Amino acid sequence: MTALDDALEKYLQDDQHQSAYYDLVLNTDFYIPLSDDEAATSLEKNESVSPLVVESEGKSYMMLFDSAQRLADWAKKPVNYVILAGFKAAEISVPQLHWAVNIGGGFAKEFVPDEIGWLKESVRGS
Numbered sequence: 014m015t016a017l018d019d020a021l022e023k024y025l026q027d028d029q030h031q032s033a034y035y036d037l038v039l040n041t042d043f044y045i046p047l048s049d050d051e052a053a054t055s056l057e058k059n060e061s062v063s064p065l066v067v068e069s070e071g072k073s074y075m076m077l078f079d080s081a082q083r084l085a086d087w088a089k090k091p092v093n094y095v096i097l098a099g100f101k102a103a104e105i106s107v108p109q110l111h112w113a114v115n116i117g118g119g120f121a122k123e124f125v126p127d128e129i130g131w132l133k134e135s136v137r138g139s
Contacts, residue, residue, distance in 0.1 A: 018120035043077040074113040
């Protein structure tokens with residue numbers, strides 16, 4: 014169980030833990046798979062990346078994993094990825110994009126566009 018798993022479990026049991034969970038999401042380093050045609054790159058050089066977007070039930074999802082092992086377990090094959098803090102992932106998210114966090118594990122969470130927009134605004138307000 015990771016710190017993010019623990020925070021999600023506490024939040025699901027008691028809404029008073031919501032802000033602690035979202036704060037952790039913004040500050041967690043996520044492993045984000047890149048589209049198949051993109052090689053791994055570094056954002057430190059001000060390069061852009063194209064995260065893998067998965068379509069499901071009419072929704073577009075950016076996949077985020079809080080460990081390389083969880084990404085590997087989900088992908089079932091080697092994939093290129095970038096590591097971004099949650100607040101950076103929020104910055105690059107476009108409207109109508111959903112997040113799928115730790116899909117395939119017991120502590121998965123879907124973030125809807127309004128939720129991601131709220132995270133993005135909370136980062137701007139800081």
